[in-house]
Amino acid sequence: MDHTSAADVDAEASFRRLFTSTYQDLLAYARRRSFDHAEADDIVAEAYAVAWRRRADRNQEAPPLPWLYGIAANVLRNSRRAGDRRLQLVERLQAQPDAADGAGIAGPVDAPGVEIRDALGRLSFDDQEILRLVAWEGLSHAEAAEALGCSVNAVGIRIHRARQRLRVELDGPSPETAASPDNTPFRPSTEASSRRGGATS
DSSP states (O other), rough: OOOOHHHHEEEEHHHHHHHHHHHHHHHHHHHTTTSSSHHHHHHHHHHHHHHHGGGSSSOTTTHHHHHHHHHHHHHHHHHHHEEEOOOOOOOOOOOOOOOOSOOOOSSSSOHHHHHHHHHHSSOOHHHOOOOHHHTTTTOOOOHHHHHHHHHHHHHHHHHHHHHHHHHHHOOOOOOHHHSSOOOOOOHHHHHHHHTOOSSSS
C-alpha cells in the first residue's frame, strides 16, 4: 500500500518545479567555479540533495536561486578542502560600480585577462565568491545577502573590501589600503548560514 501523504506529494511537486526552473542557472554557476564539467555536475547534484533535505528552511517568498547559490558555495568549499583542487577562473570580471567610491572591480580596463585571473586566484574563497555573485551572477546586494547568510550592509562592506584587495593584487597597495588595520575577509556566522540554508548537512 502506498503511504505517501498529500503533503509529501505537494512537496515533491514543488521541489520538481524548483529544480526545473533553476537547474540551468545553478549548473552554469557550478561550471564557472569548477575544475571540469564532471565536478560541476557533482556539485549541482549534491546542492540539490542538500536543498531537498533543507527545503523547510527556505524562505518561500524569496527567489530560490540565491538560496541555492549559498548551498552550492558550501558544497564547492567542502569539495576544495577535501580534494585540494584549484577552482577554474574566467577570463575577466565584468566591471561593476563600487557603492563606496564609484570604482570598478576589474582594475585597469587594459589589464590582460591572465593578470586578472591570477589576481583573483590569490584572493580568499570568500572574496572570490562575493565578487562572482555580483559580477557573474548579477545578484543584488539583498540577493547576495540571502546567498551568504548575512545582512545587506555586511554584503556592501564585504564587496568594497574584496574590490580593494583585488586592486592591491593588480596594482600593489595604495597608502590607504596599506594603512588599513582590517584586511580580513568577512565570514557570516554559523548560525546565520544554517538559518539561510548555506551549509551542507
